[in-house]
Amino acid sequence: MSSPIITVMTAAVRKAARALQRDYGEIAFLQVSQKGPGDFVTIADQRCDKILREELSKARPGYAFLTEETGSVPGTDPDHRFLIDPIDGTMNFMHAVPMFAITVALERKDELVAAITYNPVSDEMYTAEKGGGAFLNNKRLRVAQRRDIHDTLVSYEVPHRGGKDLPLSRAEIAVLQQRVVGIRSPGSAALSLAYVAAGRFDAMICRNISKWDMAAGILLVREAGGFVSDPDSERNPMQTGNILATNADLMPQFKAALGKAREA
16 A cells, blocks of 8 residues: 555656656657757646645645755655656657656655656566565566676666766776676666666766756665765765665675766
8 A cells, every 4th residue: 555645756757747748759850840849848847846846736835946956945744755757768658769768756854755756668667666666567676686797787868979087987887898788878767766676776876966857766765775975975865966776685796886987
């Protein structure tokens, strides 16, 4: 049985997803237009953001928001805040690649307590609540239990052209290619974290992302028995914008490998 807050968040996400599914059905036809799909995607982002905020505000009036589209929206309740990315994986969405997600997390007094990441194309709904476990469409999730970095499949979100830390990312990928079985770059940090929670990826590394990109995924991984950290320190990824997610055995191995890249 879902808790009241997960029920509320799920209903809001599903309503927003219906509009996004229609938009996704149209996006492929825009590739041939001279103007391109950029403006269309902006409208889709904003529409999804608006639906989420409206539906969540109805059910939980006074809660604050932090969203990619609208930034910080204060509330009358000082203890609760929703963090929202209406389309995480915008570039995938723009090119009709079915790897993107609506992702919503709830903070209570700065602590993550509830999370949803939903891929509206595959209809995969990842949910988690603090102390209640992580689930994919109501099936309990556990992170992968591999213990040796040499056996792992890793998600590394490659920076876009002009992104920060490109030389460091290239160095990290080069080091990882010598140690892991394979590297993937799905193009959605939120889905990559959900895949770690589901045991599909053994680890996920991403730099220079926003709180709304990682908040739900952090709780999903933790509630699936995994760990998250800043790759370079013991600081909170929500504060640094850099994240490494994996299991307890692999965490020190990945930190050591990434440290080698920084020394290069």
